[in-house]
Amino acid sequence: MIQLKNSVQIKAMREAGRITGEALLVAREHIRPGVSTLTLDTVIREYIERQGAKPSFLGLYGFPGSACISINDEVIHGIPSKHRILEEGDIVKIDVGAAIGGFHGDSARTYPVGKVSREAEALIAATKQSFYEGVAAFRAGNRIGDIGHAVESYVKKFGFSVVRAYVGHGVGHSVHESPDVPNYGTPGHGPRLCAGMVLAIEPMVNVGRSEVVQLSDGWTVKTADHSLSAHYENTVALTEDGIINLTEVETET
Numbered sequence: 001m002i003q004l005k006n007s008v009q010i011k012a013m014r015e016a017g018r019i020t021g022e023a024l025l026v027a028r029e030h031i032r033p034g035v036s037t038l039t040l041d042t043v044i045r046e047y048i049e050r051q052g053a054k055p056s057f058l059g060l061y062g063f064p065g066s067a068c069i070s071i072n073d074e075v076i077h078g079i080p081s082k083h084r085i086l087e088e089g090d091i092v093k094i095d096v097g098a099a100i101g102g103f104h105g106d107s108a109r110t111y112p113v114g115k116v117s118r119e120a121e122a123l124i125a126a127t128k129q130s131f132y133e134g135v136a137a138f139r140a141g142n143r144i145g146d147i148g149h150a151v152e153s154y155v156k157k158f159g160f161s162v163v164r165a166y167v168g169h170g171v172g173h174s175v176h177e178s179p180d181v182p183n184y185g186t187p188g189h190g191p192r193l194c195a196g197m198v199l200a201i202e203p204m205v206n207v208g209r210s211e212v213v214q215l216s217d218g219w220t221v222k223t224a225d226h227s228l229s230a231h232y233e234n235t236v237a238l239t240e241d242g243i244i245n246l247t248e249v250e251t252e253t
Helices: 007-028 037-049 116-136 145-155
Strands: 065-072 074-076 091-100 103-112 168-170 177-183 200-201 202-207 212-214 221-223 228-231 234-241 243-245
Touching: 007 037, 007 091, 007 103, 007 234, 037 065, 037 091, 074 091, 074 202, 074 212, 074 228, 091 116, 091 228, 103 116, 103 228, 116 145, 116 200, 116 202, 116 234, 145 177, 145 200, 177 200
Parallel strands: none
Antiparallel strands: 065 074, 065 091, 074 221, 091 103, 103 234, 168 177, 168 200, 200 234, 202 228, 212 221, 234 243
16 A cells, blocks of 8 residues: 655654665765775764665664665665775665654665776766656656656667666655556556655666576675666655655755
């Protein structure tokens, strides 16, 4: 069941969204060659806890980290490790959630580590813009399929593909709520969009094919063809007055 939020609940979700977005900015300041993904996870957890919130992902379904941190051909759910070291030219995906006041925020970014290839730059830019293409379709009267169609149509212009095995979702009292929000779809199909819906729209985009594989650790998901992958996500609310991006903070560039 889709759980619609009223104006009071959406206002309460702003705090979880702010902390989530700011935790990503804190992590971004530590991204450089030689830094471990565990270091990034630690600064994220410490920031969230200083704000009086809890990391949404820590222990969720048994996940051992406070953030999912994935590098290069890793798509999502990378486990933070002191042995996983960032190198010049990598791209790193950081997926963060924060919970406070009974609500969650959920957001992800893909960051370059030093100077990256033109292909990586193009992938990061296209993935980010595809999110905004999806948001433009998130309006009352449209359907879930319109969002996914907008995302996929945009990235296909660059020869990229969207991951189909993993999707966006509703957000609220739980990190993952109904409905599923695929990054592909048929216009006019799926649940109807209306005011009160709060969704995590999160394009996961590959340079190569859309197929992915899960590693033996039970978490990390990689592209099947070892091509680069990028991820961009925000928690977005649809209100009577339009869209509120709950996890995008003003100081973000």
